[in-house]
Amino acid sequence: MAEALQIRKACVDDAPAILAVHMRSIRVLCAGHYSSDEIRSWTRHSKVETYRNAIRGCFETLYVALLGERVIGFSALATRELRALYVDPDMAGHGYGKALLNATEKFAVNDRMKALYLDASLNAVHFYQSQGYEILRPAHVELPDGTELPSLRMKKTLPKRTG
Numbered sequence: 429m430a431e432a433l434q435i436r437k438a439c440v441d442d443a444p445a446i447l448a449v450h451m452r453s454i455r456v457l458c459a460g461h462y463s464s465d466e467i468r469s470w471t472r473h474s475k476v477e478t479y480r481n482a483i484r485g486c487f488e489t490l491y492v493a494l495l496g497e498r499v500i501g502f503s504a505l506a507t508r509e510l511r512a513l514y515v516d517p518d519m520a521g522h523g524y525g526k527a528l529l530n531a532t533e534k535f536a537v538n539d540r541m542k543a544l545y546l547d548a549s550l551n552a553v554h555f556y557q558s559q560g561y562e563i564l565r566p567a568h569v570e571l572p573d574g575t576e577l578p579s580l581r582m583k584k585t586l587p588k589r590t591g
C-alpha cells in the first residue's frame with residue numbers, strides 16, 4: 429500500500445538525510461542544465477553541519493517531506509523567500525514537489541507573507557511556472573568558491589490568510 433506523504437518542520441536529526449537528498453537532487457535533476465564543473469562547485473562545500481545550523485538558527489525554517497521514515501524532499505523558507513525546494517530524484521515526477529511547495533506556501537501564508545520570491549535553477553523554471561510563479565529577471569546564485577550559477581528570479585503573490 430502506498431504510504432501517505434507527511435510534511436513537518438525539520439529537526440536536527442534530519443540533517444544527514446536532507447544533505448543526501450540535496451546532493452542527489454543536484455547531481456541528477458540539475459545536471460542537464462549545468463556543466464559538470466558547476467555541479468561539482470555546487471556540491472563540494474556541502475557539510476551536514478551547515479544543515480544542522482540552519483535548522484537550529486532563526487534565519488530560515490526547513491521542512492521535510494517523508495514517506496514513512498524516509499526523507500524524500502525538503503524546503504527552506506525565509507521571510508518572503510523560498511530558499512530551497514528539492515525532491516529525491518528517485519521520487520521525482522510523482523507530485524511530491526508540488527505537495528511540498530503547496531505546504532511551504534501555506535506556512536508562508538500563516539506567517540503573514542503576501543508573496544514568495546525565489547531564484548529558480550534553470551531545470552525548475554517550468555515547474556514553478558506550472559505552480560503560478562512568474563519570471564522577474566535573469567539572476568545568479570553565487571557559490572562559496574565564486575562560481576556564479578545562472579538562475580531566474582521568480583515571484584508568486586500568495587492568497588490572503590483566512591482566520
Ligand SMILES: CC(C)(COP(=O)(O)OP(=O)(O)OC[C@H]1O[C@@H](n2cnc3c(N)ncnc32)[C@H](O)[C@@H]1OP(=O)(O)O)[C@@H](O)C(=O)NCCC(=O)NCCS
Pocket residue numbers: 453454457458512513514515516519520521522523524525526527546547548549551552554555558
Ligand atoms: C523541481 C522539483 C522540486 C519538482 O518536484 P517533482 O516532485 O519532480 O514535481 P511534481 O511531480 O510535483 O510535479 C508538479 C508539476 O510540475 C510539473 N513539472 C515538474 N518538473 C517539471 C519540469 N522539470 N519541467 C516541466 N514541468 C515540470 C509536473 O508535470 C507537474 O505538473 P501537473 O501538476 O500539471 O501534473 C524537482 O524536480 C527537483 O527537486 N529538482 C531539482 C531541485 C531543484 O532544481 N529545485 C529548485 C531549486 S530553486
